[in-house]
Amino acid sequence: MLVLGTPRQEASLQELAERLGGRAAGVFAQARQHVPAAIAAAAADRARELGADGCVAVGGGSSVGLGKAVALRHGLPVVAVPTTYAGSEMTPIWGLTEDGVKRTGRDRAVLPRSVVYDPELTRTLPVGLSVTSGLNAVAHAVEGLWAPDGTPITALMAEEGVRAMLAALPVIVGSPGDLDARSEVLQGAWLCGAVLGATTMSLHHKLCHVLGGSFDLPHAETHAVVLPHVVAHNGPAAPAAVAALGRALGVAPGPDTVTEALAARARDLGAPTSLAALGMPRDGIPTVVEQVLAAPYANPGPVTRESLTALLQAAY
Numbered sequence: 001m002l003v004l005g006t007p008r009q010e011a012s013l014q015e016l017a018e019r020l021g022g023r024a025a026g027v028f029a030q031a032r033q034h035v036p037a038a039i040a041a042a043a044a045d046r047a048r049e050l051g052a053d054g055c056v057a058v059g060g061g062s063s064v065g066l067g068k069a070v071a072l073r074h075g076l077p078v079v080a081v082p083t084t085y086a087g088s089e090m091t092p093i094w095g096l097t098e099d100g101v102k103r104t105g106r107d108r109a110v111l112p113r114s115v116v117y118d119p120e121l122t123r124t125l126p127v128g129l130s131v132t133s134g135l136n137a138v139a140h141a142v143e144g145l146w147a148p149d150g151t152p153i154t155a156l157m158a159e160e161g162v163r164a165m166l167a168a169l170p171v172i173v174g175s176p177g178d179l180d181a182r183s184e185v186l187q188g189a190w191l192c193g194a195v196l197g198a199t200t201m202s203l204h205h206k207l208c209h210v211l212g213g214s215f216d217l218p219h220a221e222t223h224a225v226v227l228p229h230v231v232a233h234n235g236p237a238a239p240a241a242v243a244a245l246g247r248a249l250g251v252a253p254g255p256d257t258v259t260e261a262l263a264a265r266a267r268d269l270g271a272p273t274s275l276a277a278l279g280m281p282r283d284g285i286p287t288v289v290e291q292v293l294a295a296p297y298a299n300p301g302p303v304t305r306e307s308l309t310a311l312l313q314a315a316y
Contacts, residue, residue, distance in 0.1 A: 001079070002052040004043065004066050005059045006031045013058060025050040031059065031066040033219050034212050037098035040069035047074060057112070060084035060133060061219060068094040068110035080112035083122055084133040085165070085185050086220060087140055087193020089115045093201070095209065101291075102213025104201075111197070117190065119182040127176050130185070131269045132220035134169050137189045138162050138262075139204055139223045140196035145241035146234060146300045147199035154195050155244060161191030162248040169269055202299045203292075204230040207312075210291045217278045224271040225278065228263040229315045235259060237301035275316045285312045 002025050005013045010029040017024035028043050047055065047070050057067030058081040065088065067078040072094050080089035092111040095104045122130070141158035144150055150158075165188035171181035207230065208222050235242045235255025246253035249261045267273060276282070289308045 001025060001054045001056045002043075002047045002050060002070070002076075003027045004031060004055050004057045004070070005029050005063045009059055009063075016056070016058065020056075024056075025052040028066075031057075031062040033062045034097040034102055034216065035062070035065040035069050035095055037096045040066060040073070040096055044070045044073040047076060052076065054078065054113075056081065057089075058083065060129075061086045061088045061136075064089050064112070065095060067112070069096060071110045072107060075109055077113040078110070079114045079116070081116045081118075081121065082186075082189070084125060084129060084220070085122070085189040086133045086136040087189040087191075087196065090190060090193030091140075091197035093196070097213045100214050102209045104205075104209055115190075117186045119179050119186055122182050122186065123177055123179065127173055128270065129220065130172050130176070131169055131271050132218075132224045134165050134185055134188070135224040135227065135266060135269075135271055136220040137192035138165050139208075139227045141192040142227065142231065142241065142245065143202050143204050144192075144195035144199040145244050146238035147202065148298045150199050154198050155240070157191045158195045159244040159248050161188045161195060162245065164188035165192065166249065166265055173269055200298045202297060203234065203301075203303060206292050206295070206297050207288070210288050211275070211280065214287060214291065215280050215284055217275070217280055221272050221278055222275070224266055225273060225275055226315055228259050228266065229311050231255070231262055232259040232314075233307060233311050234299065234301045241300075275312070280316065282316055285309060285316065288312055 003013050003017045013027045017027050028046050054077040055067045056079045057063045064080050071078050082089045092108050094110045141161045144158045168181040168184040211217050211222050242258050243253040245258045251257050251261045
């Protein structure tokens with residue numbers, strides 16, 4: 001197995017490879033957010049050179065995404081060991097970024113064969129990243145609630161995933177070493193990720209993929225900033241989703257109350273609240289609008305140039 005992760009993890013990846021002994025073919029510690037195509041190709045080449053028969057992806061979405069890229073190219077099975085809370089290990093969705101454009105797709109071949117959840121591995125995850133990766137997972141569940149192919153089962157999973165995540169994250173903010181809270185957040189991540197894996201992505205993910213691919217914005221933080229604005233946009237056309245979110249958040253159902261509750265939770269948890277704070281240039285808004293409008297996708301509410309521009313200006 002080829003052990004995958006980021007440069008910052010290299011020492012721990014080497015330790016894992018040593019523990020795996022003869023089961024480890026080597027280590028590739030170059031994972032980056034948004035999975036640059038060149039790095040994905042280098043990892044796939046390294047797996048082939050070493051004769052690896054699979055990958056162990058340790059870390060967050062960058063590491064898991066790299067494992068998926070290798071699986072997409074060579075069909076190698078992936079074992080995911082997530083150390084953040086976004087939940088991408090539960091989805092068959094892959095992404096590759098090249099020349100400022102992020103391409104995504106869905107292929108069962110990239111879905112990890114096994115996932116190892118261990119709250120001890122997340123105990124030292126910084127509070128800020130715990131929060132933003134958790135809100136990233138919440139965004140997965142929200143999109144599943146208004147997806148055209150959602151079911152009563154995915155709706156129940158989404159509602160419980162949001163509830164669990166937003167109940168436990170404040171505990172982690174106050175007590176980062178609380179293993180019970182980190183266990184509950186991992187359960188929320190699993191639920192939210194599984195929902196995204198079973199349903200169709202809509203406006204929120206399209207926006208975040210374009211923003212990340214075009215401007216190299218931090219992935220989880222971008223989800224945290226954009227989510228309340230997409231809920232405000234889609235809420236009037238998705239009453240069942242809004243009702244479920246109201247129950248999960250413990251607020252009265254309604255697009256305005258749910259939107260404000262989501263925004264307030266993000267603020268209270270210390271998450272970033274604007275695209276400007278993430279480094280996006282204001283003059284990049286038209287670029288995002290054009291890219292989002294260029295590819296059709298399912299969405300409960302109509303998406304126009306004017307509504308997209310207004311949404312992005314509010315998020316900015």
